[in-house]
Amino acid sequence: MFSVKFKTTEELPEPSPRLIDQVIGQDEAVRIVLSAVKNKRNVILLGDPGVGKSMIVKAVGEILQDIVDFKPYYVIAKPNLKNMERPIVEVIDGEYKEEKIEIPKVDFKSPNTFYLILVMIAAILLSEYLLRFVPEKYLLAAISITSLIVLIFGFVIILSAIIGSSRSGMGNTYSPADLKPVVLYECKKMPLVRASAYNVTRLLGDVKHCPLGGRPPLGTPPHKRIILGAIHEAHRGILYVDEIKTMPLEVQDYILTALQDKKLPISGRNPNSSGATVETNPIPCDFILIMSGNMDDVYNLRAPLLDRIDYKIVLRNKMDNTLENRNKLLQFIVQEIKNNNLNHLTYEACCEVVRVAQHLAGSKDKLTLRLRLLANILKMANDLAMGKEIEEILGNFDGKDYKPLTGKGKVLIEAKHIREVFERGIYSMEKQVAINYIKNFKRYKLITPNDSPKIGVIYGLAVLGEGGIGDVTKIIVQILDSKNPATHLLNISGDIAKHSITLASALSKKLIANHKLPLPKKDIDLTNKEIYIQFSQSYSKIDGDSATAAVCLAILSALLEIPLKQDFAITGSLDLSGNVLAVGGINEKIEAAKRYGFKRVIIPESNMIDVIEGEGIEIIPVKTLDEIIPLVFEM
Numbered sequence: 001m002f003s004v005k006f007k008t009t010e011e012l013p014e015p016s017p018r019l020i021d022q023v024i025g026q027d028e029a030v031r032i033v034l035s036a037v038k039n040k041r042n043v044i045l046l047g048d049p050g051v052g053k054s055m056i057v058k059a060v061g062e063i064l065q066d067i068v069d070f071k072p073y074y075v076i077a078k079p080n081l082k083n084m085e086r087p088i089v090e091v092i093d094g095e096y097k098e099e100k101i102e103i104p105k106v107d108f109k110s111p112n113t114f115y116l117i118l119v120m121i122a123a124i125l126l127s128e129y130l131l132r133f134v135p136e137k138y139l140l141a142a143i144s145i146t147s148l149i150v151l152i153f154g155f156v157i158i159l160s161a162i163i164g165s166s167r168s169g170m171g172n173t174y175s176p177a178d179l180k181p182v183v184l185y186e187c188k189k190m191p192l193v194r195a196s197a198y199n200v201t202r203l204l205g206d207v208k209h210c211p212l213g214g215r216p217p218l219g220t221p222p223h224k225r226i227i228l229g230a231i232h233e234a235h236r237g238i239l240y241v242d243e244i245k246t247m248p249l250e251v252q253d254y255i256l257t258a259l260q261d262k263k264l265p266i267s268g269r270n271p272n273s274s275g276a277t278v279e280t281n282p283i284p285c286d287f288i289l290i291m292s293g294n295m296d297d298v299y300n301l302r303a304p305l306l307d308r309i310d311y312k313i314v315l316r317n318k319m320d321n322t323l324e325n326r327n328k329l330l331q332f333i334v335q336e337i338k339n340n341n342l343n344h345l346t347y348e349a350c351c352e353v354v355r356v357a358q359h360l361a362g363s364k365d366k367l368t369l370r371l372r373l374l375a376n377i378l379k380m381a382n383d384l385a386m387g388k389e390i391e392e393i394l395g396n397f398d399g400k401d402y403k404p405l406t407g408k409g410k411v412l413i414e415a416k417h418i419r420e421v422f423e424r425g426i427y428s429m430e431k432q433v434a435i436n437y438i439k440n441f442k443r444y445k446l447i448t449p450n451d452s453p454k455i456g457v458i459y460g461l462a463v464l465g466e467g468g469i470g471d472v473t474k475i476i477v478q479i480l481d482s483k484n485p486a487t488h489l490l491n492i493s494g495d496i497a498k499h500s501i502t503l504a505s506a507l508s509k510k511l512i513a514n515h516k517l518p519l520p521k522k523d524i525d526l527t528n529k530e531i532y533i534q535f536s537q538s539y540s541k542i543d544g545d546s547a548t549a550a551v552c553l554a555i556l557s558a559l560l561e562i563p564l565k566q567d568f569a570i571t572g573s574l575d576l577s578g579n580v581l582a583v584g585g586i587n588e589k590i591e592a593a594k595r596y597g598f599k600r601v602i603i604p605e606s607n608m609i610d611v612i613e614g615e616g617i618e619i620i621p622v623k624t625l626d627e628i629i630p631l632v633f634e635m
């Protein structure tokens with residue numbers, strides 16, 4: 001299985017600390033991205049979820065940070081004294097040092113306390129006068145009124161002193177602190193800035209709201225409320241935007257402008273905020289753009305933006321099942337153990353991971369590269385292996401003396417843990433829904449494998465849900481004499497399925513008319529036959545052409561009135577010449593035939609390379625319809 005022998009993964013070497021060495025199966029993409037970024041080209045990475053798009057960008061960024069010449073810089077924001085709503089943002093080469101920033105000199109006057117002293121003297125004299133000359137019965141009222149007046153005077157003077165102290169000489173409005181430039185960002189090595197496409201503020205920057213009106217003395221001046229966007233922080237480096245599917249058109253336009261002009265102003269994004277009136281000068285943002293998303297997401301991008309992306313790289317979702325690649329999968333397992341602090345795996349568990357990778361790739365000679373999914377399965381298998389602890393938690397939930405297990409001890413992830421996660425499908429919603437559907441529905445399903453031969457009845461195979469589970473479908477064909485010859489499809493919704501059944505119907509009629517079948521001949525007037533094809537008890541959407549061979553055989557059986565054996569299930573597409581063509585989900589389909597207890601399963605010969613486990617059922621590969629006929633008809 002692997003080129004090294006080991007009992008547990010503990011014996012294997014530690015993974016490389018360099019991220020670039022940890023990327024599995026995407027060597028070509030890594031090379032292209034590396035060269036693209038080195039030559040300052042924009043790149044888009046497309047592929048299935050979890051195949052390593054972000055990992056490649058991070059790895060490339062890590063490497064380039066060490067080898068690319070980079071000029072450090074910092075970004076400051078200054079007030080614009082002519083128009084405070086238009087603050088100035090500057091990118092300055094070199095490393096930031098506090099004293100480099102010039103604080104504008106302002107003529108500051110200290111608060112005048114003369115009036116305060118005058119008021120105090122007046123208050124003393126007044127109280128003296130009141131005590132001596134005012135009659136006793138008015139004394140209290142006079143003192144109260146006078147103290148109130150003095151208090152108000154004092155308050156007004158103190159307040160004006162405070163406000164005065166915060167005012168600058170500049171039009172008597174701004175203090176030096178208000179005018180001090182602020183450092184928005186310091187960049188010492190080549191930046192790799194990541195932002196999600198939907199996060200407009202993070203991408204493009206913003207100007208914060210100021211509830212006090214955004215003007216000193218009470219409010220914060222505009223230049224102190226600026227937030228740089230990822231687009232600006234990526235200046236002289238890489239801007240990595242993922243989730244391109246969610247990128248609003250407005251953002252695409254801004255990115256396009258930034259790519260063209262290499263600068264972009266920042267303005268307040270929220271129209272209800274005081275930041276909305278603020279706009280900076282265009283701020284330099286000369287970056288390499290890397291975007292990523294799933295294949296279909298690319299259609300969400302505007303053509304002019306897509307045009308400016310030089311490299312469009314599609315990542316692989318499978319690799320060949322070779323010794324070299326199995327070793328890489330082993331390396332991946334060791335990486336995941338280290339990165340996620342998992343328990344070690346036994347040798348057999350590693351072999352089981354390879355089997356799961358084959359299943360997820362849908363073929364024996366392929367291994368999946370949807371490695372996040374595989375990593376999740378490893379994590380869940382780890383948790384199952386630690387199940388003893390969970391049992392203890394459950395058992396001791398009400399108990400007082402529960403002590404959690406400390407340390408990882410000698411827990412090992414075994415093959416059974418990996419198998420259990422895979423078979424229970426707890427890593428995939430679709431698979432669980434399919435499993436539950438089959439579990440609940442099986443008892444109502446009228447499938448009688450290995451029954452006596454029947455006219456027009458055949459068992460086809462389907463896969464429920466993407467990456468789901470296989471199921472058996474009973475196909476029944478009945479023929480009626482009618483003045484309106486036609487083919488009617490029942491319980492079939494998908495267009496491809498409808499077309500394939502039209503093909504099956506035409507092919508069967510043609511074969512009967514030409515008398516070319518290795519079957520007893522029978523003269524049939526096909527001009528007055530009405531054909532009904534039912535996918536019995538099939539309530540989910542059926543699509544695809546994998547039932548073509550089954551339907552064709554069932555029509556032949558019904559028209560010629562020759563019974564079909566019932567000990568097999570069949571899957572396979574057909575062309576108009578009667579060749580049997582490959583189908584998807586072959587392993588799930590074989591598994592379903594096995595589960596229902598069929599003795600044989602007939603599959604396209606070209607799918608044989610995909611079969612992972614052939615035990616427990618006779619698998620019959622076929623190339624043409626002629627080859628199938630002697631196998632299935634009871635003659």
Ligand SMILES: Nc1ncnc2c1ncn2[C@@H]1O[C@H](COP(=O)(O)OP(=O)(O)OP(=O)(O)O)[C@@H](O)[C@H]1O
Nearest residue numbers: 022023024026049050051052053054055371372375
């Ligand atoms: N090619 C790979 N080599 C090694 N590990 C991988 C690879 N691809 C995925 N992984 C594992 O899966 C995790 C997620 O990968 P990553 O985030 O790069 O996928 P992605 O393609 O960017 O996914 P998405 O499209 O969902 O953002 C990684 O942290 C790593 O554990």
